[in-house]
Amino acid sequence: xxxxxxxxxxxxxxxxxxxxxxxxxxxxPLHQISVKELCAMAGVSRxxxxxxxxxxxxLLARIEDELTDEIAAALSPMVTxxxxxxxxxxxxxxxxxxxxxxxxxxxxxxxxxxxAFAGRLLRLGRDGFLELYRSQFRTVPPEAVDYCxxxxxxxxxxxxxxxxxxxxALPPDRMARLTEGIMLRGxxxxxxxxx
Numbered sequence: 001x002x003x004x005x006x007x008x009x010x011x012x013x014x015x016x017x018x019x020x021x022x023x024x025x026x027x028x029p030l031h032q033i034s035v036k037e038l039c040a041m042a043g044v045s046r047x048x049x050x051x052x053x054x055x056x057x058x059l060l061a062r063i064e065d066e067l068t069d070e071i072a073a074a075l076s077p078m079v080t081x082x083x084x085x086x087x088x089x090x091x092x093x094x095x096x097x098x099x100x101x102x103x104x105x106x107x108x109x110x111x112x113x114x115x116a117f118a119g120r121l122l123r124l125g126r127d128g129f130l131e132l133y134r135s136q137f138r139t140v141p142p143e144a145v146d147y148c149x150x151x152x153x154x155x156x157x158x159x160x161x162x163x164x165x166x167x168x169a170l171p172p173d174r175m176a177r178l179t180e181g182i183m184l185r186g187x188x189x190x191x192x193x194x195x
Contacts, residue, residue, distance in 0.1 A: 016042040022103050029112045064117050067101050075125050095172030106164045122153045
């Protein structure tokens with residue numbers, strides 16, 4: 001078992017590898033990134049890299065899996081209905097996670113990112129959201145709810161891209177409120193309240 005010092009050094013090494021990797025991924029597609037180039041930028045040996053990852057594809061998959069697992073855990077109360085968590089609270093937590101991982105999200109949603117990953121993120125909450133929508137709108141045909149989810153999720157992705165482009169300037173709770181307002185009221189959320 002590693003000592004606390006060894007564990008801290010390993011975490012620092014993995015952080016440097018991740019940072020260097022995401023920097024390179026901003027500049028070039030994944031297939032053009034070499035382990036040699038990555039290790040030079042991270043200041044680690046190739047042996048150190050290979051003691052943790054098979055190749056750059058494995059590194060990307062692990063980083064994406066960590067984020068996916070974290071978001072899935074945040075969504076689990078909605079999917080299991082085992083909590084009184086509100087959609088606003090769940091959405092706030094998701095925006096907090098996305099902000100904490102904004103480096104990965106910016107790269108993944110950028111020109112050299114993994115396009116399949118965005119779809120993976122959107123599918124995470126699909127079943128829970130569809131169940132929630134169907135329970136709240138029982139008279140609406142299921143295919144209409146499916147189309148509604150497709151529309152909302154595409155908008156959510158666009159909103160996320162804009163937020164990342166703005167450097168996540170708005171706090172997660174404000175983004176969650178904005179998102180909820182758009183989903184529930186659409187453009188009408190900008191209308192003056194009736195008096």
